[in-house]
Amino acid sequence: MKLAIYLFLGILLLLFAYIVFRRIVRRDYYSYGRLRAFASILQLMVFIGFFSFPYLFNPPEWPWFWRFIGTESRAWQMGGFILICIGFLVAFGTMAWFGIGKAFGVNIDGLTSRGPYKISRNPQILGGYLLVIGTSLQWPSIYSFGWVLMYAAISHWMVITEEEHLSRTYGEEYEKYCSEVPRCLFGPKG
Numbered sequence: 001m002k003l004a005i006y007l008f009l010g011i012l013l014l015l016f017a018y019i020v021f022r023r024i025v026r027r028d029y030y031s032y033g034r035l036r037a038f039a040s041i042l043q044l045m046v047f048i049g050f051f052s053f054p055y056l057f058n059p060p061e062w063p064w065f066w067r068f069i070g071t072e073s074r075a076w077q078m079g080g081f082i083l084i085c086i087g088f089l090v091a092f093g094t095m096a097w098f099g100i101g102k103a104f105g106v107n108i109d110g111l112t113s114r115g116p117y118k119i120s121r122n123p124q125i126l127g128g129y130l131l132v133i134g135t136s137l138q139w140p141s142i143y144s145f146g147w148v149l150m151y152a153a154i155s156h157w158m159v160i161t162e163e164e165h166l167s168r169t170y171g172e173e174y175e176k177y178c179s180e181v182p183r184c185l186f187g188p189k190g
Contacts (some may be wrong), residue, residue, distance in 0.1 A: 003142070005118025006056075012147055013053065014153055017046045021157040029165035043158070050154060054135065054147055076137055090116070091127025100122075111170045113177050120185050121163075121178065127157045129184070159183065 005006040005122035019044045028039040035043075094116045132151045166174045 003017070006143060006146065009053070009056070010150060013046075013049050014150060016049070017154040018157055020046050021154070021161045023146065024082060025158075026161045026164065029161065030168075033165075033169065043168050046154060050150060053150070054139075054144065062177060074142075080134040080137035083130045085134075087127045087132075087134055088132025089127070090130060091124050094123040109168065111173055111177065118181065122155075122159055122182050126184050128155065 020039075023041050024042055025035060028035045097115055098112065120126050128151065132148055136148050163178075169175075
């Protein structure tokens, strides 16, 4: 029963994320060249829902990751903790460096290709991956595996929506940037 509820709620969250990123956010970018406050709030709701999701299904000690309680070895616990810390620094450090308004697509003032954006076109997403994978290493289960897959889908929809907008807005400048910097950290450029 618990797995059925997990799958049902996971599908609802994914459907909501798809509608937000591929319909509402995409329409705002296309119509206004930026996000209106409503679309930004919906994006935030997607990620609040996503990062709250494990609290419904993981063991009761899950929120206390710093206590190193879990079923896996101390090495897994420490590895997960390190990934969580690095992910937190990358995701929120980049957001602070970038500026909250720009991070949420409200303030638009040119293409950013310096700082962390010289290494990855999506350092905030990369930091999020590290957070999610680190947490999943600490409490491996079918639920945490599903959580990793949900993040992959949600972040992909967000990234391709932003890439469409940036390509339309900055044209050749953005295409050149894409040819020099990978989407996440590794992998093909372009």
